[in-house]
Amino acid sequence: xxxxxxxxxxxxxxxxxxxxxxxxxxxxxxxxxxxxxxxxxxxxxxxxxxxxxxxxxxxxxxxxxxxxxxxxxxxxxxxxxxxxxxxxxxxxxxxxxxxxxxxxxxxxxxxxxxxxxxxxxxxxxxxxxxxxxxxxxxxxxxxxxxxxxxxxxxxxxxxxxxxxxxxxxxxxxxxxxxxxxxxxxxxxxxxxxxxxxxxxxxxxxxxxxxxxxxxxxxxxxxxxxxxxxxxxxxxxxxxxxxxxxxxxxxxxxxxxxxxxxxxxxxxxxxxxxxxxxxxxxxxxxxxxxxxxxxxxxxxxxxxxxxxxxxxxxxxxxxxxxxxxxxxxxxxxxxxxxxxxxxxxxxxxxxxxxxxxxxxxxxxxxxxxxxxxxxxxxxxxxxxxxxxxxxxxxxxxxxxxxxxxxxxxxxxxxxxxxxxxxxxxxxxxxxxxxxxxxxxxxxxxxxxxxxxxxxxxxxxxxx
Numbered sequence: 001x002x003x004x005x006x007x008x009x010x011x012x013x014x015x016x017x018x019x020x021x022x023x024x025x026x027x028x029x030x031x032x033x034x035x036x037x038x039x040x041x042x043x044x045x046x047x048x049x050x051x052x053x054x055x056x057x058x059x060x061x062x063x064x065x066x067x068x069x070x071x072x073x074x075x076x077x078x079x080x081x082x083x084x085x086x087x088x089x090x091x092x093x094x095x096x097x098x099x100x101x102x103x104x105x106x107x108x109x110x111x112x113x114x115x116x117x118x119x120x121x122x123x124x125x126x127x128x129x130x131x132x133x134x135x136x137x138x139x140x141x142x143x144x145x146x147x148x149x150x151x152x153x154x155x156x157x158x159x160x161x162x163x164x165x166x167x168x169x170x171x172x173x174x175x176x177x178x179x180x181x182x183x184x185x186x187x188x189x190x191x192x193x194x195x196x197x198x199x200x201x202x203x204x205x206x207x208x209x210x211x212x213x214x215x216x217x218x219x220x221x222x223x224x225x226x227x228x229x230x231x232x233x234x235x236x237x238x239x240x241x242x243x244x245x246x247x248x249x250x251x252x253x254x255x256x257x258x259x260x261x262x263x264x265x266x267x268x269x270x271x272x273x274x275x276x277x278x279x280x281x282x283x284x285x286x287x288x289x290x291x292x293x294x295x296x297x298x299x300x301x302x303x304x305x306x307x308x309x310x311x312x313x314x315x316x317x318x319x320x321x322x323x324x325x326x327x328x329x330x331x332x333x334x335x336x337x338x339x340x341x342x343x344x345x346x347x348x349x350x351x352x353x354x355x356x357x358x359x360x361x362x363x364x365x366x367x368x369x370x371x372x373x374x375x376x377x378x379x380x381x382x383x384x385x386x387x388x389x390x391x392x393x394x395x396x397x398x399x400x401x402x403x404x405x406x407x408x409x410x411x412x413x414x415x416x417x418x419x420x421x422x423x424x425x426x427x428x429x430x431x432x433x434x435x436x437x438x439x440x441x442x443x444x445x446x447x448x449x450x451x452x453x454x455x456x457x458x459x460x461x462x
Contacts, residue, residue: 010209010216014146015226016233018209021149021295024156024234026260026285027105028202029163032238033245034254035196037184040246042199043239045187050411051203053404054371055231056394057378058206060401062213062223064390065381069306070210070299071374076310078377078384082450085312087373089442090366092304092317096334097438098363099134099293100342103127106289112261113282124342130290131338137294138301138331139321145298152291155284159260160237162281166267167244176247193423200415201364202238204371206231208299211306224392260285301330312449364419365435368412375409 010018032039067073071091076084107123115122137145178184206227213219245254248266261282268274305327308317319329379402381388394401420432 008215008217010146010212010222012217012222012226014150015209015216015222016230017150017153018146018295019206019227019230020153020156020233021288021291022205022208022299023203023230024153024160024237025202025292026156026159026288027102028198029160029238029241029245030254030260030263031198032202033242033249034251036251037178037180037246038187039199039242040180040185040239041187042196043235043242046199046203046411047235047239050200050408051231051235054203054408055206055227057375057401057405057408058210059224059227060390060393061374061378061381062207062210062227063220063392064388066210066213066216066219066223068212068214069303070213071207071370072211072303072307073213074381075370075373075377078380079373081307081310081312082446083373085307085446085449086442087370088303088307089313089445090439091370092300092330092334093337093438093442094363094367094370095293095296095300096337097341097366097434099131099297099334099338100127101363102289102293103130103342106130106286109261109282109286109289113279127342128339130293131342132335133290134294134297135331135335138297138334139326139328140324145294145326148291149295149298152288152295155291156288157233157237159281159285159288160241163244163263163267164237164240166264167247170248170267177250178246180243180246193418197364197415197418200411201367204367205296207374208296211299211302220391297331297334301327301334304330304333312446314445314449365416365431366438368416368419369439372409372412372416375405375412378405 032043035042061074062070065074065077067077069076069088072084072088075087104123104127107118107126110126111118111123137148209216209226210219210223216222245263248263253262261278264278264281265275268277304313304317305320307313308315308329316329317327317333320326321328382401394404419428420435421427
């Protein structure tokens with residue numbers, strides 16, 4: 001374990017805002033709404049069968065096992081360091097791959113607002129700059145760094161509220177441009193499966209704050225409350241904002257990158273006070289894209305650092321600031337990886353929307369794998385340690401927690417399959433090979449570090 005002592009700087013309100021910053025994604029609303037009216041059904045249905053169970057499981061693990069590293073510590077306790085390292089590698093490298101897609105979204109809206117002729121190369125350059133700004137956020141203390149997601153969460157709620165209120169005004173004057181009747185809301189499997197992974201993707205992240213468990217005040221009490229309160233806020237905003245977008249923009253015109261500004265402009269106008277209000281909200285949204293990436297990096301880097309400290313990931317990841325206890329090595333590695341991937345994918349994409357979706361789907365496969373491991377770990381720990389103190393736990397019959405974890409696991413596996421195989425389009429080979437390459441790299445890293453960890457033991461025996 002690290003010799004650096006972490007200060008307890010994260011309280012209940014910080015946990016709520018951290019979860020909102022990590023999970024409530026403005027870009028997910030546009031991507032989800034692109035399904036059409038049936039997306040409303042999917043948000044409600046998946047909210048019941050997946051989002052609520054997942055939040056309950058996260059709350060229980062977070063307070064029963066308040067260990068630094070979060071998901072790494074849980075899988076390690078259940079299945080040992082080797083599987084924990086595989087999970088943590090996927091957890092960390094996903095952020096490095098996903099952050100570029102967030103940067104593309106940032107650059108697309110920046111272009112729309114301030115630089116209409118901005119080239120794709122310039123957008124990529126801006127994305128690289130954001131990656132390294134995120135590195136800087138990760139190497140300051142969490143007492144300071146926590147304000148990045150906290151402020152981001154507050155701005156997100158303001159933007160979401162503006163979208164919802166604007167939709168109400170638009171509907172009163174114009175009605176809905178899409179059919180939002182009960183018949184239209186019925187699920188459309190033929191068109192919806194392509195975008196359903198986006199909804200699941202937008203429901204994950206409650207466990208992220210637990211990666212810095214040593215820095216949380218009274219985690220046994222504050223983690224469950226923070227997770228459950230933020231979960232309620234998040235699902236309400238997602239459902240209402242999706243309805244809002246569908247109220248104003250025809251499904252065929254929803255742009256995955258620039259849909260936010262289009263929606264705000266429709267609601268509040270593009271001249272005078274309305275135009276200024278749209279610009280202010282859009283600038284706030286730009287900040288939330290950055291804060292969202294920084295939030296995930298804060299958690300993923302801490303999980304990776306903990307795995308490296310245990311000798312399961314490269315020693316570089318274990319480098320911490322002696323004065324601040326922050327994961328410097330993991331943060332720098334994330335910045336380098338994110339930069340390389342952004343430049344590589346940028347040379348292959350023809351537009352910002354194409355680049356966004358390629359990066360999003362690529363990272364989505366890697367992103368979901370750790371959560372499958374988390375569900376297995378939950379079931380194993382429930383069975384292996386039934387008498388463990390659990391300040392919060394899923395009640396009801398003994399089979400219920402296992403059933404909920406099983407349903408979540410199946411949905412996660414189906415979502416991974418839908419990222420790789422898109423109905424009507426077939427296998428997305430760039431996504432498949434990209435994800436497979438990162439998994440192979442991770443397996444090599446885990447194997448090499450496992451051998452290194454075993455060498456001192458062999459020497460001591462001899």
